[in-house]
């Protein structure tokens with residue numbers, strides 16, 4: 001009996017639908033050879049639906065999303081919608097309501113891909129960031145007083161709970177052990193200034209470390225981390241950090257791995273339903289031109305398979321992405337790939353089916 005995975009697909013806005021199409025193409029190509037099946041259900045969440053109906057992510061849809069094995073998301077963001085409405089109303093609502101408390105963001109330089117870092121190659125850039133995904137500055141705590149007046153006060157608080165920090169750290173320690181690479185886990189925070197929040201992270205980290213004697217623990221301030229990502233990316237194996245710092249350092253991570261066209265991530269609830277997405281935005285100016293790189297979306301689908309336990313199909317997809325990036329593409333940048341979005345998807349689909 002072959003395994004059937006029920007997947008909710010949210011193509012979203014801008015170039016989201018065109019890169020999701022390529023991800024689905026590759027998933028369908030590996031399904032047969034890998035002996036698995038997919039049952040895709042599409043949701044039209046995004047800017048267009050919001051402009052038409054005023055809805056972002058209705059509670060009834062959240063309820064439906066809970067029933068799937070995973071969620072595959074393209075991009076959310078529309079030029080005609082005020083910033084924040086769709087991000088908070090769809091993306092962050094999904095992360096929070098589904099308690100996807102880990103945002104897993106691999107930073108991997110595929111062979112043949114250009115990095116802006118001088119003298120660094122694939123052997124130097126291969127780490128993963130574990131970003132806490134439900135708390136911190138993203139919790140939405142705070143408010144304005146005397147809004148819009150010269151006396152205005154704005155407060156935005158970072159919420160860090162011991163439970164939220166502990167479950168994130170536990171995931172990161174387990175991942176470090178499982179990756180079996182340098183077995184080094186770096187906590188990134190700002191203990192020299194954030195003497196309440198970063199201090200909680202630091203104490204929780206130190207308290208958990210003895211349970212993982214095989215893991216080397218390290219600490220770096222977030223500002224210094226930005227410097228080390230550029231100067232010595234080979235120092236990192238697994239990085240664990242809070243929501244805001246994780247957001248910032250993973251854009252830096254994305255550019256050292258070749259740009260937003262390559263970077264994928266997973267919003268994980270290890271006990272519930274997880275959501276996989278390319279981490280770049282909806283790129284409105286490129287919409288419909290078929291010039292954006294679908295690798296990030298395909299790599300997100302690959303992470304989804306891995307998460308679902310379809311490891312053979314996931315490994316084949318990874319090998320196919322690497323082969324295409326190394327041999328068939330001129331660049332990872334939109335408009336400079338030497339292939340269209342569709343052609344990149346075609347190649348990866350073909351190789352992936354052969355590699356299963």
Ligand code: IPM
Pocket residue numbers: 087088091092247279
């Ligand atoms: C990301 C994005 C989101 C975030 C935005 C769109 C809300 O930048 O996934 O990194 O800040 O988490």
Ligand code: MN
Pocket residue numbers: 247248251
């Ligand atoms: Mn971001």
